[in-house]
Amino acid sequence: MTHKSLEKIEVSRRTLLVAGTAVGLSSVILPSATVAADWKNPRPAIVDGVRPFKVGVPEKALIDLRGRLLETRWPESETVTDRSQGVQPAKLKELVDYWRTSYDWRKAERKLNSYAQFIANIDGLDIHFIHVRSLHENALPLVMTHGWPGSVFELLNVISPLTDPTAHGGSADDAFHVVLPSIPGFGFSEKPTTTGWNPQRIANAWDTLMKRLGYDHYVSQGGDWGAIINDALARQAPQGLLGIHVNRVERATTFPPDAAAALKAGGPPPETLSADERVVFNEAKDFLANGFGYAAIMGTRPETIGYGIADSPVGLAAWLYDKIADWVYTRGEPEKVLSKDAILDNISLYWLTNTGPSSGRLYWENIVAGAKLTPSKVPVAVTVFPGEVYRPPKKWLSRAYPQLIYYNQAPKGGHFAAWEEPEVFTQEIRAGFRSFRS
Template sequence: MTAEETANASALSRRALLLNGAAVAAFAVLGPATALAQADATTLEADDIHPFRVEIPAAALLDLRQRLAATRWPDPETVDDHAQGVQLAKLQSLVRYWETGYDWRKAEAKLNAFPQFLTNIDGLDIHFVHVRSRHANALPLIITHGWPGSVFELLKVVGPLTDPTAHGGNAVEAFHLVLPSIPGFGFSEKPKGTGWNPGRIARAWDVLMKRLGYREYVSQGGDWGAIISDAMGRQAPPGLLGIHVNRIERATTIPPDIAKALRSGDPAPADLTVEERAVFDEAMAFLNKGFGYAAIMGTRPQTIGYGLADSPVGLAAWFYDKLADWVFTRGEPERALSRDEILDNITLYWLTNTGTSSGRIYWENSAGNSKFAPIAIPAAVTIFPGEVYRPPKSWAERVYTKLIYYNRVDKGGHFAAWEEPELFSAELRAAFRPLRRP
């Protein structure tokens, strides 16, 4: 068998495993009011959308427990805080629960409670959750997760967004919801070559929304999801009404003199306001002490990837470190998310072996064009207080030239939808209200 035949056989085996038993279960969940029922039949036949169900083999879960039990631990840190990284006692406590108390099957049930699908776009199988609202005139919305996240971080907003009347909202504020997994993350296929940068993913998301029959829609994201939504905004494909982000790209919004000071390590310009000076100081601290993970994955994703693929504890430490840094309850992710929620996400990365492939988006973005054009379509921004970078409105307007909504809320961090799903959902209702058709 040639190398090409071996690769094709492997891809077919993967698809067969993923799609096994999916159709009946997924369509039973969907019911009659599905987007598939609304979409053009010839498009579906040509573009091949498959129902999907998560069914991880028991052998993979046994292998995980055995690896956890065989962990070789390092010496403890030599400081009393997490200045050197994840503290040994905290990680050992989490791993002990992961090995003896955590139940992945409950995580599977969370995912399988929602309609999931695979479709091939630009040569890759893309996994996505698709939930249509029961309310008439719901606005189609695609939300993109980030790193080290997944669709798990978005599941708690499905109810509030698709059924607002059950969560303090009005029927006229409902959304049809599409939650894709970024290529190389979760159950989406891993790119076999280069080029899957945010711009290419943005174009794929437009294909996905139109393949589902949505002629008009809006996009939302945090972390990489925000960068992908920004790329969609710059591309401005027909039918994209606007975007909302809960994370603003620093490189596109910091004024040039401030950016120069940050790059060189110089003091802040003397004419900054109190608010701007606080943003400068936080950005400087992040670049000096919190940016190492991105520098590694932006330059050596393959090198760090060996440890992430071989050691579940190594993977957990790499992710837990950023959870601790970025949640609103700084240093204490368990105060913002349950241990099960944290482990649902980490276990998904482990079982799909996507620690390495997910990191490559940093490399792809670093290899791309660093110049960013302004975004001229309607854009909305929510600033959560635990976000790493919280620029003032005047800075946001440097890139979002048609800023229709800007709001600062009083709780929630980098993983806003995960940490504060009700507040996050309320923000999206308010942000996109001006873009709804009568």
């Protein structure tokens, strides 16, 4: 789809909205598991396999959610005084009470609908994406990918600084055209009904999407699953991909061989490591021992965990909140850096689209696909945030990224860098991709 085609669709959409006949262009999202098991969008104004999209959750789904929250059967309190057994009931009850009595999904809906959204059918699957073009002539096309337990919500606050840098302390030379797709099985993207939608296939779909939008060259950015998809894209190195930026690095591809062997054996760090490298080794060892259970479950039994998180909004909230709390820079206290509304926007999206189970299957797909340890074939920029789970030193990255052109350690921020610290994140994206501009 060309830029002119997208402009025609947007003009048509606005015309219908003014005329009060936008129902045909408004995709009604099916929210709750009790309302329906799946949702299908109407198919208006399809151009090159792309159609406009607008979020509109039926009110009965929100009533159903509040009713379920009210009828929650809570577990007894933990037998410890810290988070070592998981999300603490007192903490979750406070969040859930706010969710039921004060939180307003319609504000989140309006925020999403303030951006141009579309559905593209790629490789037989409907992919939801936000597309915001910069007004600056030489803007660089950028596809950005979220992770788990995140969504496009974690990236919304960087759209304006990236597309309109002059309004946010930057130069017109820093401008990007931004494309934010939802990973298959997440948010408003369709849920795969067959196996095979692994990071390699998703990366190929992203390349198809960018070219369908008329971009003959582009860059790609991601953290968490977005980084894994980015790495897959960089290994494929399709024509037009200039390079990638990641704010999360895969341990398996960057750990020194002797350290990797010691980690696998559960032993101490090798003598060859420096003091700083031993800190990274011990953090990785602790994470695998005490923080990796969520991935082990979804990587082997996504359907089993899926029943509980599809049926109970509190079960889903606990499952997602646990990792949000674990991975923010303010460890265990996400509310210090994210508002309750921001956290619940993300959790509500998972609930209203019933994508808790389907998003977890990506872990299973990745394991079935097998490890892909070949190096990137394109230039790579890396930002390491201090609250990230794995913080490799620069010299460890050469195995995975032989064309490392940018490396920086950010002053603050955690795993959800764009969500937690949008200003710092924006500065890193600008710096990381500056050398890619003609």
